[in-house]
Amino acid sequence: MITFHGVSKIYSDKTAALDNVSFKILPREFVSLVGRSGAGKSTIIKLLIGEDKPTKGRVTFSDLDVSKLRSRELSQLRRRIGIIFQDFRLLPSKTTHENVAFALEVAGRPQREIDDLVPQALDMVGLAQHGKNFPHELSGGEKQRVAIARAMVCRPEVVVADEPTGNLDPENSEEIIKLLLKINELGTIVILATHENEIVDGLGKRVISVDKGQIIKDHAKGKYSI
């Protein structure tokens, strides 16, 4: 489903963010991408969603070569990937409902479908009552749940979560991880980039460890270790 073939990413100041990285992610997998800050986790995500291009190697999604996609095709690819960030990245001038609906609107879904799916998605993350609130009226945990609802509502093939619990307290972090596991149970690939060992150790899922731009471990039922 997702393949990195000998991917390197060297930035203009000659620092290698990734150095000859290769791995495969299969359908329905839950993969934790672990490593210290600056190890290369975010670079892997950026290359996967086409926000950056590899200096060497190939990133493929299904049978698409991500680095060769044009602007329009890239938009279409991103509709197949739900993305969750540490800083939530909600649209500040839109309500919770509108933020979730936006993902469906960009995909050109009809209004009737949007009216059905958005409340369902908000209900799934426990925010059915907050549809009319703006992001600044929500707590950090609530904002992240809105981001999950937005990532999920299009039924993407992959959900990528980049340090989704980084700004949250342990209780909210646990809630977010539970939601990610639920999403995975529904058949969606989940890629969780994190540097929090307690979270990873409790999952019992595949762990890819990254350090200094290289993959140092890749275990099917791994624990956090670098």
Place this chain on the structure above:
Amino acid sequence: MATTLFRILRYGYQNFIRNGWLSTATVAVITLALMVFSGLIIFNVITDTAMNILKSKIDISVSFKKEVPEDDILRVKRTLEGLSEIKQIDYISQAQALEIFKIRHKDDPTISQALEELGENPLSASLNIKAHDPQKYGAIATYLENESLKQYIEKVSYRQNQIVIDRLATIIDNVNRTGFALSIILALIAGLVAFNTIRIAMYANREEIGIMRLVGAANSFIRGPYVMEGIIHGFLAGVLSLILVYPVIIVTSPYIQAFIPELSLKTYFNANFVSFILYHLVFGIALGAFSSLFAIRKYLKG
């Protein structure tokens, strides 16, 4: 397609309402830019009228020798009418010249008495010539002074007034040219200030644009609402500037008319009301829409 268009329009309107202060500031700046445009239009109308009046006051007069028969004078007139530089030629016969002279000096008994004593008409027939361009009087005068016409013509007034005519022609030319350059520069400055305001507003939205891209929005879907918002800004600024400029025109009209009696700004404005509205709306909308279109380009690359 229709659904997408509807969504773009809705988001444009929504952005406009929700970004209250930013929208107000943007509308205010475009309004000021449009008021500068109106000012330039009014300035050009005033200078054009003033220059045209000045132009119409310049002419050259060709006096014919007394013995030249009227037919010959009219023949010269017809020849002159063939010259493209000439706008208008008036023939003033000896009798008409005397009539004009008498009217002009009716309050001066010495002159009337002298005329009566003289017993004959001492004035000559003449042609009053007006050129399209005051710069061309020199060329017309030279034409009149050629050998074939010399036998009929007694005097061409250009040579006596040459310095004044040339100076006026230069002034008119300079005023027109400076006015045009000034208009272009001011219009550019006003346009750039409006564009820059929209650019700053777009900068404030850069993260939002980035998020939309990550969610998978196509560039046209991101761009559309901002352009729509620009159109709303421009439209409102167009209406607002008209509302502000109209009373200024009404109030200043009599003062300007005191200087240039031939020009009533109020009448001009009322006569050109529709085109004035159209200018404002079209300029405002174009400024808003194109500024947004250019300002967003930077954030949609890559």
